[in-house]
Structures are given as structure tokens and as C-alpha cells.
Amino acid sequence: MAAPQLLDPLVSLAAIVTFEREDEIVFQGEAAEYCYEVVSGCVRTVRLLEDGRRHVGEFLFAGDLLGCDSAPQYECGVEAVTPATLRRYRTSAIEDRADTDLAFARRLRRHGNSQIRATRGRLMLLGRKTATERIASFLIEMQARLRPSAPGAIDLPMGRGDIADYLGLTIETVCRGLAELRQRGIIAVDRTHIAVLDRCGLVRAGSDQVQ
Amino acid sequence: MAAPQLLDPLVSLAAIVTFEREDEIVFQGEAAEYCYEVVSGCVRTVRLLEDGRRHVGEFLFAGDLLGCDSAPQYECGVEAVTPATLRRYRTSAIEDRADTDLAFARRLRRHGNSQIRATRGRLMLLGRKTATERIASFLIEMQARLRPSAPGAIDLPMGRGDIADYLGLTIETVCRGLAELRQRGIIAVDRTHIAVLDRCGLVRAGSDQVQ
DNA sequence: CGTAAGATTGATCAGAGTCAACGTACGTGG
DNA sequence: CCACGTACGTTGACTCTGATCAATCTTACG
Numbered sequence A, B: 001m002a003a004p005q006l007l008d009p010l011v012s013l014a015a016i017v018t019f020e021r022e023d024e025i026v027f028q029g030e031a032a033e034y035c036y037e038v039v040s041g042c043v044r045t046v047r048l049l050e051d052g053r054r055h056v057g058e059f060l061f062a063g064d065l066l067g068c069d070s071a072p073q074y075e076c077g078v079e080a081v082t083p084a085t086l087r088r089y090r091t092s093a094i095e096d097r098a099d100t101d102l103a104f105a106r107r108l109r110r111h112g113n114s115q116i117r118a119t120r121g122r123l124m125l126l127g128r129k130t131a132t133e134r135i136a137s138f139l140i141e142m143q144a145r146l147r148p149s150a151p152g153a154i155d156l157p158m159g160r161g162d163i164a165d166y167l168g169l170t171i172e173t174v175c176r177g178l179a180e181l182r183q184r185g186i187i188a189v190d191r192t193h194i195a196v197l198d199r200c201g202l203v204r205a206g207s208d209q210v211q
Numbered sequence C: 001c002g003t004a005a006g007a008t009t010g011a012t013c014a015g016a017g018t019c020a021a022c023g024t025a026c027g028t029g030g
Numbered sequence D: 001c002c003a004c005g006t007a008c009g010t011t012g013a014c015t016c017t018g019a020t021c022a023a024t025c026t027t028a029c030g
Helices: A008-013 A091-098 A102-128 A131-145 A160-167 A171-183 A199-205 B008-013 B091-098 B102-128 B131-145 B160-167 B171-183 B199-205
Strands: A015-019 A024-026 A034-040 A043-048 A054-060 A077-080 A084-090 A153-155 A187-190 A193-196 B015-019 B024-026 B034-040 B043-048 B054-060 B077-080 B084-090 B153-155 B187-190 B193-196
Touching: A008 A084, A008 A091, A024 A034, A034 A091, A043 A160, A054 A160, A054 B102, A084 A091, A091 A102, A091 B102, A102 A131, A102 B054, A102 B091, A102 B102, A131 A153, A131 A160, A131 A171, A131 A193, A131 A199, A160 A171, A171 A187, B008 B084, B008 B091, B024 B034, B034 B091, B043 B160, B054 B160, B084 B091, B091 B102, B102 B131, B131 B153, B131 B160, B131 B171, B131 B193, B131 B199, B160 B171, B171 B187
Parallel strands: none
Antiparallel strands: A015 A084, A024 A077, A034 A084, A043 A054, A043 A077, A153 A193, A187 A193, B015 B084, B024 B077, B034 B084, B043 B054, B043 B077, B153 B193, B187 B193
């Protein structure tokens, strides 16, 4: 997700915006005037069905981009998981730059391509993996994306409800999956803090090797 | 998925390749040298887990593009659902053109963005919708993408197994979901031929309106 | 210290998966 | 042209994973 320096050429055009925990950053369906780069904190994209079913599309951390897919309206809401600081760009500024700067356009294209690949990987997870496999895959993803405070440590900024909605499960099933991985000696769990004790076991539990 | 004329500027560089039903067009993991445009027929992208679980990423029809995300290897296999004709381009030809032609680069970017949006819509489907909702959404998608032989007619080129792997279900559950929609008077089913009798009912059954 | 929000665990339920039987259409060859 | 065989689709019976409902525990915070 991180796209180092992708928007650096435009940084002088950015407004800095800050949000508290649980603040609404973008509303689903609103006209998509801005896109964002996360400077610090964690945010989530959220979609709702009429009856209240909720889906978290992705979690975004420092360096990640948001809303750069130039849809006319935001197709999902964006909310702050933790206090968060973002740089806000006009969508048109990005488009204009891409329309005049080939190197910038190439980097934007590469970023979009890696987004597609990441999203497609999640389709297999949601369509075909068991609850425990999803949780193991999630921990592997977070370990790769979060700076560890100690080797093997994962400090999750989001609660169990967010994880559940990200993985297409319920809160209770997330708890039970974590408990199972703990009982198998693969991780240690303490609320937001996870310690990976057996990295290979975790990868195996996630069924992440294909073919 | 369709991107009218996107690759037209390169059409003189294309090789025409044809495949029979169930032929392998691209192997998962292979070096991604080519990308394709479907000229006729239907193809599917497929991913496998070690234990044989299968996921169909997408179905592609005439005008749709394939493998244009410039990954170093193909992240999923591609197979012919029906006899199919494709135009084959070197990935490098597309990249080179995008690196020198701003208008082409913009169209390629728009295409990628619409791919991302379509894929994200599928995340909600796989993560939060019931079997019958998935099937209703699938029929709505196919109705929009396939040329109808008569008003309300959907002639599915793919079998129940492919539909099941596309929706994260089993063959039996797909059959039962179709049977339920039939019993509710929303569709008529005859093997590959579906008739939509109650378009509004189908949309409602798919829970496709958000918020 | 009291309260509230979140996490965990247990008991029960239901939706989808599995296993199995049967039906139907199509293709091949006698 | 019919008989057979095969592949695919459908339906039924039963199972199981994960959802739901409920109670308890933990932690953070006023």
C-alpha cells in the first residue's frame, strides 16, 4: 500500500488534516473531491449494507494512499481507527500532474497495479479460507505492514470488531481463532499486543502458499 | 471490465491466439510476458490453494483485458470457459506506450481504477452476503455484461462449478440459490439459460443498494 | 472506586458444506 | 435412429463451521 514519495512532488499543495479516534474522514457516497495520504495513525475504509452489515475494505497506515482511484463519488467511507494525521490533496491536482508528467503517471500506475494485486489476494481469503486461516493471514499482513516494537511483536491499532469486519467474520470468531493459534503455540495474545512465537507455523496456518 | 479501444493504438502489434474450451491460456506463477484482450468467447482467472480449493477471480468477455497489471509473474492462471479468441500483446509494448503517450497512459489508468472499484465491490459480496444474495448479485452482473438474446435473458457460458468458485460457494449451494430465486418467481432457470422475470425483485434479493 | 467498553468464553442455532442418489441432456457408436 | 455412457445439474439427508445469544472477565478511565 505504501507508495514512498509518490505524492512528494505535490506535497506543497497538500493541506494537513487531523482526526480523533472514530472520526469520520470521508462519507460513503459523497463527491470525491480529495484524496489523502496517511502521515500517522491508522484509518479504515468502510462499506455498509442497508441492514447494518459492515465491511472493512482496508486498513491504511503512514505512507498509504486513499481515494486516488478517481471515482466520481467515494464508494466507501473512511474513518480514523486511531488519532490520525493526513495530507489532503485535490483529486484534480493528482490527475493534472499525471496528465503532464510521465514519470509521475508511471508511479501512479504502478501504485494502482499493486493495489489491484493486493485486493485480488483478499478475494481468495474471503471466498475460500476458513476463519483460522483468515486470522493467520491477517496477522502475517499486519506483521509485514506495522513497525514492530520488538522482533515478532504486532501491536494492533484496531479492535476485534474491525478485524472481524475486515475478514468477513464476527468478533467472537476472531477471538476464538486467536485463541486457537495461541493454544497451538503459534502466537501469544494480550489484547492489542500479539507476539509471533512460530513464524513458520503462522504462515502454514494461513495457507498462503498457492499451487 | 470492457475498455473500448484502449489497446487499439497497439492493435498492429497483437498476435491472434485461439483456444478450445478448458484450455489453459496462462499458468499461475509463470513469468508475465504477455497481456491479452478477449476478442470472443469467455475466459476465467483461477487461483488454487495447495489442498485444491479453487477461486475464480473474474470472468472476461469480448473487449475485456487481462494481465495488464504488470506483475512480474501471473498471480493467477487463465483458462478458456468457451472456445475463445484473444489478442496477445507484449506487456512491454503496453508499458512503453504508456511511458510515451499521456493520453494512452490516462486511459490505462482509468481502466485500472475501474478494475479496483469492481474488485472492491466483490470483497463486500464475499465477506458479508448470504448465498442467495451472492447469486442474485452475480445474475445482475452477468445481465449487465452479456448481450441478451431476448429481453431479460441471460445465457451463462460457464458451468455451476465456475459460478460456485466465483462466489465462494459450492455447486450444490448455487443450485439451491437458483432454485430459491425461481420459487420466489424472480427468475426462470433452464441449465445455462436464465430468464429474469422480476428485475426489481432480483436487485432487492442481491442487496446491492448500499447505505 | 465505580462504570463502561471491549474481550473472552460457553451454549445453542442456522446456513452452507458434504455425501449420496437421481435426473437430464448430449455425444458417440452400433 | 436408438442405446448407451458420460458429464453436468438437481434434490435430499445429514454434518459442521461459524453466527447468535448470553454471561463473565479485564482494562481503562472518570
